[in-house]
Amino acid sequence: MQNALGADCVPPREAVRPSELRADEILLYPILLPDRIELIYAQGGPGGTQYRRLPANRTADRATVAALVAEVVNATSGDASAAWRAPARRLYQLVIRPIEDRLRPDGTLVIIPDGPLRALPFSALLDGQDAFLVTRTGITVAPALTYSQPGRDRGGRALSVVAASLQKTVVLPAGYFAKLEGTAEEAQVAAAVGGGGARNSRHIADFQTADLQAALSRGHVDVLHVATHAAFNGRSDRSFIVADGEAIPMADLRRLITANRGRGDELDLLVLSACETAVGDDQASMGLAGAAVQSGARSAIASLWQVDDRGTVELMKQFYGGYRGGLGKAEALRAAQLNLIARGGRLAEPGIWAAFALLGAWR
Template identity: 30%
Template sequence: MKGIATSFSWFLATLHFTGTISAFSVQAQVTKPMSNNIGSNALTQTIAQSPAVNPPNFGTALDNNQVVEAVPLIEQTWEKQYQNHLDINFPDQSITVEEIADTLGKITNQTGQKPGLIYMVPRPQQLELVLITPEGKPIHKRVSAANKEALLSLVQEFIQTITNPIRRHSKHYLPVAQQLYQWIIEPVEPDLKAQGINNLIFCLGGGLRHLPFAALHDGQEFLVEKYSLALIPAFKLTDTVYTDLKNSQVLAMGASEFNDHNPLPAVPVELSVITQYPWQGKSFLNKDFTLTNLQWQLGYHKNFQILHLATHSDFQAGKPNKSYIQFWNSKLTLDIFTELRWHSPVVELLVLSSCQTAIGDKEAELGFAGLAVRANVKSAVASLWSVSDGGTLVLMNEFYQSLKTVPIKAEALRQAQIGMLKQKVSLASLTDRPNVSLPPELASLNSEDLSHPYYWAAFTLVGNPW
């Protein structure tokens, strides 16, 4: 949402590439599933004994078709990346395929949604895909055409095409969206269908953590029309406990006026519709949107499980202390998130309706995918690029409406995105609600077409999708 500085580094979760590649010049070449030999006791012993800061090479395990052994090595390797960027020391413990599958099975029983976890590992010569489902046995696919250079160049082209204002009323993004789908979803889709998976969780290697997966396209429909989606930094870094949010209260805060940023005229309406029926909660605007008030509200009431911040966020390249969320009278830099005590009690969901990623910055994508970890919240919803005021207002309204009725958070975001891409919702539909009127700056946008992925694909759920 909103016109923010073009660099965002930290958040969101949620990029290092150059050049572009024609969507038609490279065809996917998918090998047969790799066999899963579980006989390497020596390698397993090495995994258990090795500290997370210096893990063995997962590439060797994948090359030897030792998929069960490779998964904890992937987790340890990526954990080190987040540990270095976020400056957080994580517990030195490994996680196994069996433990992941057991957790996914429990979530299925609790929510009625069946999740599948997909590791995507870009390598110089190919893309490695590892799928884990409640059934337990990991499925490994290798895509030889999607070498690292070709894949990351195509990702860059995809984002540039979607966010290009000149192409906002065209479908120029479709060829690239379909090629990416062919490379990273199609190889495992028969298994997803066979096992009835309807919730996809992506655990991603460098260069992929800022990809708007919702906008990938199979030639008939978008990925988000088929699955609810979420991004995690690593499974062991994710709080996987399920909590039903239907009876939660919302603390919604934001600003529409700034001294050194453009105004955000939609924010007063956004806060109003979020805290109206069917939700209960409090909203604070402009001069009441202070860090002191935020801390007091969370510390005194202790019943806000959802925190919504509608304001400018400037996420710059570099470490978390370079990035901030703008409050009324101060800036909250991301390196002091953990000092806010908004994890006691736990904030189940943090929503940032105005943020943007520095496309091309490696640390930016680590910040984006590691958002929930750094903020000490279970889940976060934020955008990969700056979306229009009106588009954000519509999506947030639909998201909170759906959150009251669907079983998991990722499904609520999915329903909001589908409503926009199918043109079922608009700014005009908001004015049908009682006590809601649009400011003059937005009234002229009543008929704005919000079906293009620019308006809805940026919003990503990071962390626990349930």
């Protein structure tokens, strides 16, 4: 974790205990070895007091899984061909099938991915009936056992959101960042501009560091939603988000967030959208998880690859509608993804909805 975060000072947390899981929650820890795949799991409810090890699978190994993940990611994030289907079925059989009968439609599967699995959109894996894994259960990913706490229910309290967007071309020493057409609309959806959430939330268009600092200092914030270009290069000390005329390193974003947090008043969710992540880089999601961990956020949602504007806006409309309505984060993201699948057409392609992953606390 320290290597991935690029810092020696990582907030200490205790490893999640099986007894903390609810009956409909299952934690899965796949371990990829040179000659086999090992699966360790824990499930809540009666008897859920320990981790259990399943029989090793010697028909595949780490190299096999890495190749399959690369096929899925390249196909789903690329030309929308059907080439992802066969490897998605195979990965389901290797990783999910052994605990398939324990999954619950209203529950959550918490996955601690090893190596190349960190880049995998688990929600798009296909079962024996060619149904997506997300149709079976909610899904969240954690970078380690010590960062897989379930979080707490928000209850009936109104959601407070700071949504920042960048919708202009920016040229920086770090590179050329083209105009993003849909980010302002997306941020307005997050902040519920024109809806019932506007009183507790705000949208900052073409934001700068000072704008974030001012917004976060005004009081309690549940969600920070940032719609802009971003780079996650494995380690968070080499990662940044793009603002108006500047790049904001993740370490600086962390300082902005933590400077205005009261003791025990953590940011519940950090949403990083329109990200430009290195496709197939198994350290990318660790960099993303590091952004959330270092910022003090309980969880993060981000795109594993860049998604078209319309798909992002539609998914965020559905997600925030469910989240504001009282659903947990994993429930709200799953409901949003199922909504896009049910619509059919372009929005139903996994290259759109499966790009978004939840890391960390799921409740």
